Amino acid sequence: MTMEHSGGGDPDRSLALLWRERGPAAAAPARGRKPTLTLDRIVTAALALADAEGSAAASMHRVAKELGSGTMTLYTYVPAKAELLDLMIDEVLTERALPAPGDPRPDGWRAQVRLYAERTRAMFLRHPWLRQVSMVRPALGPGVMAGQEYLLSTVSGLGLSPRQVVAAASSIDAYVTANAASAAAGQQLEQATGETTDTWWDQRTVFWEKYFDVERHPSIVRVWTDGGYEVSTAEAAAEAYEFGLDRLLDGIDALIGTGRGGGTGKA
Amino acid sequence: MTMEHSGGGDPDRSLALLWRERGPAAAAPARGRKPTLTLDRIVTAALALADAEGSAAASMHRVAKELGSGTMTLYTYVPAKAELLDLMIDEVLTERALPAPGDPRPDGWRAQVRLYAERTRAMFLRHPWLRQVSMVRPALGPGVMAGQEYLLSTVSGLGLSPRQVVAAASSIDAYVTANAASAAAGQQLEQATGETTDTWWDQRTVFWEKYFDVERHPSIVRVWTDGGYEVSTAEAAAEAYEFGLDRLLDGIDALIGTGRGGGTGKA
DNA sequence: CCCTTTACCGTATGACGTACGACAATGAAG
DNA sequence: CTTCATTGTCGTACGTCATACGGTAAAGGG
Numbered sequence: 001m002t003m004e005h006s007g008g009g010d011p012d013r014s015l016a017l018l019w020r021e022r023g024p025a026a027a028a029p030a031r032g033r034k035p036t037l038t039l040d041r042i043v044t045a046a047l048a049l050a051d052a053e054g055s056a057a058a059s060m061h062r063v064a065k066e067l068g069s070g071t072m073t074l075y076t077y078v079p080a081k082a083e084l085l086d087l088m089i090d091e092v093l094t095e096r097a098l099p100a101p102g103d104p105r106p107d108g109w110r111a112q113v114r115l116y117a118e119r120t121r122a123m124f125l126r127h128p129w130l131r132q133v134s135m136v137r138p139a140l141g142p143g144v145m146a147g148q149e150y151l152l153s154t155v156s157g158l159g160l161s162p163r164q165v166v167a168a169a170s171s172i173d174a175y176v177t178a179n180a181a182s183a184a185a186g187q188q189l190e191q192a193t194g195e196t197t198d199t200w201w202d203q204r205t206v207f208w209e210k211y212f213d214v215e216r217h218p219s220i221v222r223v224w225t226d227g228g229y230e231v232s233t234a235e236a237a238a239e240a241y242e243f244g245l246d247r248l249l250d251g252i253d254a255l256i257g258t259g260r261g262g263g264t265g266k267a
Numbered sequence: 268m269t270m271e272h273s274g275g276g277d278p279d280r281s282l283a284l285l286w287r288e289r290g291p292a293a294a295a296p297a298r299g300r301k302p303t304l305t306l307d308r309i310v311t312a313a314l315a316l317a318d319a320e321g322s323a324a325a326s327m328h329r330v331a332k333e334l335g336s337g338t339m340t341l342y343t344y345v346p347a348k349a350e351l352l353d354l355m356i357d358e359v360l361t362e363r364a365l366p367a368p369g370d371p372r373p374d375g376w377r378a379q380v381r382l383y384a385e386r387t388r389a390m391f392l393r394h395p396w397l398r399q400v401s402m403v404r405p406a407l408g409p410g411v412m413a414g415q416e417y418l419l420s421t422v423s424g425l426g427l428s429p430r431q432v433v434a435a436a437s438s439i440d441a442y443v444t445a446n447a448a449s450a451a452a453g454q455q456l457e458q459a460t461g462e463t464t465d466t467w468w469d470q471r472t473v474f475w476e477k478y479f480d481v482e483r484h485p486s487i488v489r490v491w492t493d494g495g496y497e498v499s500t501a502e503a504a505a506e507a508y509e510f511g512l513d514r515l516l517d518g519i520d521a522l523i524g525t526g527r528g529g530g531t532g533k534a
Numbered sequence: 535c536c537c538t539t540t541a542c543c544g545t546a547t548g549a550c551g552t553a554c555g556a557c558a559a560t561g562a563a564g
Numbered sequence: 565c566t567t568c569a570t571t572g573t574c575g576t577a578c579g580t581c582a583t584a585c586g587g588t589a590a591a592g593g594g
Contacts (some may be wrong), residue, residue, distance in 0.1 A: 011470050012473055013469075015473060015474055015477070015478055016544075018478075019478045030592080031540070031541065031591070032541070032591060032592075033539080033542075033592095034590080035541065051320050059581065060583080061580085061581075064543095070542065070543035071582090071583090072542075072543050072583080073542050073545095075541075075583075076541060078542085080583080082580095085557095099307050100483075101482075101486075110329075134398075137456060140478070145483075147486040148484075148487060149483065150486075152486040153323070153485075156489060156490065162494050162495030163442050163495050163498070163506065165461055165495055166503060167506050168510065169506075169508075170507035171442075171510055171514070174442065174445045174449065174507070175442050175511065175515075176446065177437075178441045178442065178445030178464075179441055185403040189403060197403075199385060202276050202428030203278050204282075204407060206282060207281060210354055212412070215368075216367060217370065217415075218420075219416050219419040220415060220424050221419040222423060223423065226429035228430050229433065231430070232515040235434060237437070239430065239434050240438050241431065241441075243431065243434035244434065244435075244436055246518065247518025247519050248511065248515045248518055249518070251514025251515055251516070252519075254518075254521060287567095296570075297561075298570045299560060299570040300559040301559080302572065303573080304572095326550065326551080328550075328551090331574095337575075338551090338552090338574075339553095339574050339575080342552075342553095342573055440590080
């Protein structure tokens with residue numbers, strides 16, 4: 001299960017870290033001992049640990065050990081673990097390298113949305129620990145903003161009302177993120193436990209024999225006998241993801257074609 | 268962030284707990300000391316703690332204390348914390364009380380899907396700690412099976428291919444669950460931090476003044492000035508959820524009307 | 535050289551899950 | 565009624581975590 005991390009700290013301090021103190025107030029202090037570490041080195045080390053062994057591995061102890069310094073030294077650079085996590089998240093969000101306003105991008109809004117989806121999915125698969133962190137009230141760093149900017153730009157100018165634009169971006173993001181997180185979880189479990197999801201199912205044949213009640217689950221039986229489960233779990237998940245994304249975008253397309261129906265168009 | 272819990276233990280033992288040892292092998296032992304607790308009392312106590320204070324509160328220490336027994340006593344009833352969590356999850360899944368095969372249900376598949384969505388959403392809001400637990404490789408208990416059965420039944424018989432039925436159910440579930448989890452997270456954060464998401468944003472006005480780059484984020488600026496953000500965060504989230512669900516179901520409707528297009532129809 | 539400023543980090547605290555093993559209760563067997 | 569295998573209870577111990585506190589080391593200005 002999940003431990004909380006977000007929302008607590010001083011907003012000014014957090015923002016200064018996320019944006020690496022752009023602006024005038026950045027000058028290094030003239031007196032005092034020189035720092036041996038940098039914020040970037042800490043974030044990089046934490047990312048490496050989390051990527052390799054899951055988010056639990058990115059503990060303050062272990063990150064410090066990796067850098068050859070004492071645990072408490074990290075607290076000179078970062079107010080708490082929560083802020084380090086925010087920095088890690090924003091770092092990988094930025095890594096998606098989504099097209100910025102002037103940059104070339106695919107033709108057509110659907111292709112543009114799919115680029116967002118693919119990059120986001122790849123991000124989750126590269127950094128499976130992402131699925132373990134909460135994204136509500138996200139740290140307002142460069143990566144978050146770049147993602148929002150790009151996604152909003154793909155669904156703007158389609159004839160949707162402003163509030164529909166926000167709703168479309170938000171629901172697409174929810175769908176894409178949920179599926180990416182699920183794929184990442186599957187991959188992470190296969191690596192951690194050393195067994196694929198298919199062999200996991202194989203080990204549970206007892207369930208079908210001993211506990212599954214055919215009478216109470218006619219639809220499951222039906223779909224099973226009709227061949228609905230004939231592909232591997234991973235394939236089925238990918239198929240379901242593509243299917244849902246297509247349907248969601250179809251639905252938006254239909255709404256555009258109609259000339260803006262719906263109840264969210266009143267703003 | 269999230270700690271792992273699932274997939275490790277002995278499948279036989281876990282299933283026996285989830286289904287409360289239906290079948291012949293259930294008889295109480297003839298010799299030995301009598302148990303003072305029951306599995307149900309433990310699950311209930313853990314649920315009460317998690318509901319009230321979040322999933323972290325449902326520690327073995329605290330659950331045992333609540334029941335007036337020693338921590339290690341719990342391990343007589345449950346092999347590990349992971350299994351207790353599985354039991355908690357399946358319990359609240361069952362609480363949705365979705366219509367079973369013979370039961371009355373709304374007319375029309377869309378209304379039936381919406382019932383699933385509403386019950387699931389209510390479940391997450393009643394038990395916000397759910398968002399912190401992983402649902403991949405779920406414990407195969409009664410609640411999981413009842414949910415799958417109902418959702419599959421709503422999208423069966425619409426003319427979709429078996430694999431499309433699975434894909435539709437899976438993508439609807441992903442969408443609904445993601446949004447329910449997000450709503451639960453918002454509610455949980457408001458309760459835990461004592462500030463609404465709107466006042467959270469208010470405290471971050473510094474961000475817009477000091478860090479937000481208007482040049483790099485024209486779409487965000489546009490949507491903002493066009494009034495796309497004029498509702499409260501909670502309202503916007505609810506609106507986005509409804510919008511996306513409508514579009515997803517519209518997309519499925521369109522596919523049905525067409526007479527089964529798409530690439531997932533080949534099975 | 536001193537002294538203020540800054541960075542480093544050892545130790546301690548109170549949480550967590552759970553392995554281990556001593557102990558207590560129970561009822562069948564003698 | 566006693567014995568004893570069986571089963572349930574739970575105190576202690578270990579290694580983990582984040583981080584508060586306070587002492588110490590380095591660096592530059594005066």
